Amino acid sequence: MNKKKVFNQKVFVINNLICKEIRCLKKHVQDNRSILIESLKIVQKYYGWVSDNSMIFLSEILKIPVSEIESVATFYSQIFRNPVGRYVIKFCDSVVCYITGYKKIKKTLEKKLCIKCGETTTDNNFTLLPICCLGACDKGPVLMINNKTYFHLNKSSILKILDSLK
16 A cells, blocks of 8 residues: 655655665665665656655655755766656767767757657657766767667667667
8 A cells, every 4th residue: 555645735655665665775774874875766666756755755764854865866867856758768978989979879869759868758758868978988889778778879770779669
């Protein structure tokens, strides 16, 4: 069963699975700050992103000020503070990927999806985000869609990948 809490006149549904997972983590630590990132990832796993109300909930359960949670959540690029699409496309815009042609990849993605970086398609299927490195410099240009990484990309391979996701 889910519990409902009211924060700032909005209802935030607290999934019991979230509570259970975070309580399980808390059993193994003395300082709840050590499980903050994992707790943010748990919330994101269930809701797709970390809302203001979910941070208030985490503040209550972890006994950490919301301001500290916000600073951690906004520091890490893998924690989404706004709703994202079903497929989050992160393309590498590092110097190495620049040299190997990431600009063509970016242009192809923006044209095919009809969005710019930082935007989500109107059907909420795709969000396009730049990321400074995906750790595959020898295989650039590179992009990651959700948890799958694609290497040695070109216009044709990108279009094929996107068509497979629709």
